[in-house]
Amino acid sequence: MDQVDFEPAQNWNATILRGVDHHPESKQPMSDVFKPPILLRSGGGIHNFLYRLKLSSDGSQLPKVEGSNVLGKLQITWRTNLGEPGRLQTQQILGSPITQKDIELRAVEVPSIIMLEKPFVVRLNLANQTDRVLGPFEVWVSQSDSLDEKAIMVNGLLTMLLAYGCICIFFSSILNFSWLQHLAQVEAFSSSEFELNLIAVKHGVQKITGITVFDTREKKTYDSLLELEVFVDSQ
Structure with missing residues (x-):
């Protein structure tokens, strides 16, 4: 697997958390950080990714839309053992509905x-x-x-x-x-x-x-x- 990128929705900022030290990366955009390839075994290989989401600074001034719970989407690219490239973009990932009081x-x-x-x-x-x-x-x-x-x-x-x-x-x-x-x-x-x-x-x-x-x-x-x-x- 070449890389996994999470593209947050407009109202969110996303930071990937590493499992080694559990500290967020630097404030560089995630696309600018080098990501070494990850090897996954065929037939059920698993690798977990953890992202921290925070509302952007201007998120509180956005109009309140009922059911607006879109978090973002994932971009995944990989290569098979024969070197053939693959790419997948998920649909929008939905979180729990955000109910904001007046x-x-x-x-x-x-x-x-x-x-x-x-x-x-x-x-x-x-x-x-x-x-x-x-x-x-x-x-x-x-x-x-x-x-x-x-x-x-x-x-x-x-x-x-x-x-x-x-x-x-x-x-x-x-x-x-x-x-x-x-x-x-x-x-x-x-x-x-x-x-x-x-x-x-x-x-x-x-x-x-x-x-x-x-x-x-x-x-x-x-x-x-x-x-x-x-x-x-x-x-």
């Missing part, structure tokens, strides 16, 4: 130490991954869980619980969210940051859940965007 919510700053029943602030980033303007947004933290099960909640809600006691518990059955924050429009491929003021009422490993984002213009709700695990210290 928006992404991620944590950019979380306290390293979170104390029980002490307020703490989490900074979040809301990213617009489309080629159009989205928003304005409303952001809230759902309180759909029972108050006995909720380990981390909005700081203002706990203050209300302590102030009104059983009266607040009575009304909690008809309130499905608390703490509403308004965010301005987010430009295409841009992001906006905001803060959550939270408080933990249970110690140990806990999860911050229930953050919901609502696009007021498109009337579209985004939930289950982020589930953040933190450790709450009781001392």
